[in-house]
Amino acid sequence: MRLKIKHQTVYRYSAPVSRSVQSLRLTPGSDSRQRVLKWQLDLPGAASEFIDPFGNVTQLLTVEEPHEEIRIGLQGVVEMSDAPTLDRRDENLSPLIFLRETPLTAADPRLHAFSEEHRNQIASSPAAALKALMEQIRTAVRYVKGTTTVQTTAAEVLSQGSGVCQDHSHLFIACCRILGFPARYVSGYFYSGSETDPALAMHAWAEAWVDQVGWLSFDVSNGRPAEGSHLRLAVGRDYLDACPVRGVRFGGGDETMEVRVQVMTAQQ
Incomplete structure (x- = not known):
């Protein structure tokens, strides 16, 4: 496409x-x-x-x-293309850079407890654990416009229970890092199948690094992988690194x- x-x-x-x-x-x-x-x-x-x-x-x-x-x-x-993972040969930067916590993704005790629910599943199926984490976040944080700002942290989003794609991504990234997965923020465009308003067309999602697999993408707001409908503009540790x-x-x-x-x- x-x-x-x-x-x-x-x-x-x-x-x-x-x-x-x-x-x-x-x-x-x-x-x-x-x-x-x-x-x-x-x-x-x-x-x-x-x-x-x-x-x-x-x-x-x-x-x-x-x-x-x-x-x-x-x-x-x-x-x-609909490639499920991003080829590691495309990049020169070590995934370990994306284990580093930032102010927007800093964890508090509640966020740690929220993440640890998936610890036991990681050894048997890392990808399944990450998908379950995505679904847990979608349940815990409703998509509601106007309830957060670009300064809202992952911990604050979890506490208030609402946010947008940027907030879903920050929360997913913070949880991944707690669980030992390098994770990064992605900004770009999303094609929903029809022309959409700018707030939906401009989008954000997350990618998590799984050893022996590569970067797996997670569009938490839409509950799906970021594949052929997601055009990537920039990546970073959080929104501030990748904002358009x-x-x-x-x-x-x-x-x-x-x-x-x-x-x-x-x-x-």
Whole structure:
């Protein structure tokens, strides 16, 4: 299947911004699950490109002149496969990096107890244990928009019992690390079978490393593996490493954001 992406994000400010710098992780890489056929960014200023420590293609966008709006656009076509695991040969970074706890995935006693329910199943079937963990999280944390922010931690999500894909992913990652599985956050696009609203098309899921198998993907919010319908943009230890847009600005007053995303199938 080929996925066609059209995406535009507009930031508007109530007062002029004198200078802004944005780190963009909006360019997918090619690997055993996806092959980029065409990808083009439309940016309002000069951008330098580099590969970050996690292997993500990153653009550093700098707008030097005063502005009250920033428009970031992209479109592209990517050929997808349904490979159940990600080939280790695609990467140079050790999976052990993703055992490291971060502030967003830090565990508390309740989270430890929640995770330990799956400890006994790991030896006989690691993949089955991880799938059971995914289902447990879906039951414990309902998908409800507007109940969390990008600062909400995995422990807080478990306590309040609601969140979105970002929160499901953080909680799954935190539990995996407690159980000894390297786990990482993935940001990208999700094709649901029809055009969806931007909040659903822009998506997040998790991957867990299983020895002798590789990276297994878990879309906790949808209760399924992340396969041909999931286009990966970036990975990291948590949201902050992999978020599509992150930046700083000088001035500008209040900020509003408008996002338009289309994820559709493309003709072969």
